[in-house]
Amino acid sequence: MRHHKLALCKDHYLSWVPSQISRSIADYAMVHPGERLLVAVSGGKDSLALWYILYILGYAPDGLYIGLGIDDGSGYSNTSLKVTKDFAAEHGLHLIVADVEELYGSTIPEAASLSPRGREKPCSVCGLTKRHIMNHIALEEGYDVLATGHNLDDEAAVLFGNTMNWQIGYLSRQGPVLESKDGFVKKIKPLFRFSERETAAYALLRGIEYIYEECSYAQGAKSIYYKEQLNNLEADRPGAKLAFYLSFLRAKASEGFLINAEMGTSLDACHTCGQPTSAPGTCAFCRTWDTIQTAKHEHGKDGS
């Protein structure tokens, strides 16, 4: 790990990663004693490694898998569900499984095809839906904290994108901890210091079976473009990616930077689902799925 000026053998690496995550959790007050923890798991390296580490650190985390109904020949969703279930069974962990089609009547690809929001790519509908379900289930099932497997590459790419256009609203909300507020469960990202390569190395060395494929729809996503840019910077200057993200967090913690940038965004409960929204009346999730369900109904009638 050039940017840490550190070279570790397998055993030391496998203990170093959890110890660093334990430190991140403490440094950023991610979890308080007695809080119930839910981990969003996709079957990929990051979320399974995170679930495992939180488990061995003693947080007794439950898992939440959301079935998206993405098939595309490779059986992406089926495989990722199987991998996740096997992992939970192996370690005796409790897994909650939610399925988008069962809950709302369409898979993500179908929903995207029926929604203006999904016209170019399903990613926007997918993200909106996952965030809604995660928050909904976490609150309904009485969890205090929702952990996600976002790694340094994910976080730095989002930061880079928001910085290229100086989206100060988004910048002010970005960080490894989003406190519980106005109907949002507290969200934490304990892997934010670890690059994709580092979490993959951990999962491999730990013998965690995970799904290697990326979702086929992710190709060409902006986030992947920004990751490439940051990887170029990292290749030229090892440590640049971590420095970029950590110095942002330090700047945020200091005086005079992004003060009150969030002010003015007041949240109300959605009239339909009750979850918090900055939109007046109905939230984006309910509006989007209303469109999808109406479109599906119309299609059904046409076909009958």
Place this chain on the structure above:
Amino acid sequence: MRHHKLALCKDHYLSWVPSQISRSIADYAMVHPGERLLVAVSGGKDSLALWYILYILGYAPDGLYIGLGIDDGSGYSNTSLKVTKDFAAEHGLHLIVADVEELYGSTIPEAASLSPRGREKPCSVCGLTKRHIMNHIALEEGYDVLATGHNLDDEAAVLFGNTMNWQIGYLSRQGPVLESKDGFVKKIKPLFRFSERETAAYALLRGIEYIYEECSYAQGAKSIYYKEQLNNLEADRPGAKLAFYLSFLRAKASEGFLINAEMGTSLDACHTCGQPTSAPGTCAFCRTWDTIQTAKHEHGKDGS
């Protein structure tokens, strides 16, 4: 110009550029009626194009050329002085010539070799010295505004560098206008909306003779690295560079971003030269040149 979705013929380009600069000057209140304007000119495309445009816009700008004593076989400084003098004579403009060696006893390359600050590259000593001389002469000769030829590539590269490490002190001071304050003359950068290619095109089409070579010491500078990164982004998404810089300026003008980030930096007059400095006692310029002059004196004694 893909990012402006604009294609202009020679005549229209030559009138479009000054009209845009006139608008920038008005939008950012760069010059007020009756203010005396000094332009820092190096003999390069940007500063000569800027001098010319300010002249045809009626600002009656004088020029300031600073001789750095950079030879390196190509006679860089001699050529740039000649080009600048010819330009001034052709248009009947008043040029002030200052020479670092005459003023302080060493050329920039010699000074850099004698100073710890210049050990790796002379650029740091050069920048420090030029900023000192520009401010000193502008104030002493009674100018209200100092204009420099920094273009979009320059400004965006500095912004990119400061953003990669979230230097909020620098970020809060960056912009096309730095108001006069505590012994600093007001500084403006009227070319900040124009890329290097656009100012070069203007100089060429306008028939301005300028020095093509870059300073040989600039090779490998960080600013050039950041320019390359931004050019990659620009190639993938035309307009990205301008959007990056302009959205930063918009964010700065909005509430809650970088408020008071400068607070805490109090400036005092340097005990030696009287110019403002954040250091206690003597400013970085005086300390650096004191070291250089002492080192030169010691060398002289050794040699005698």
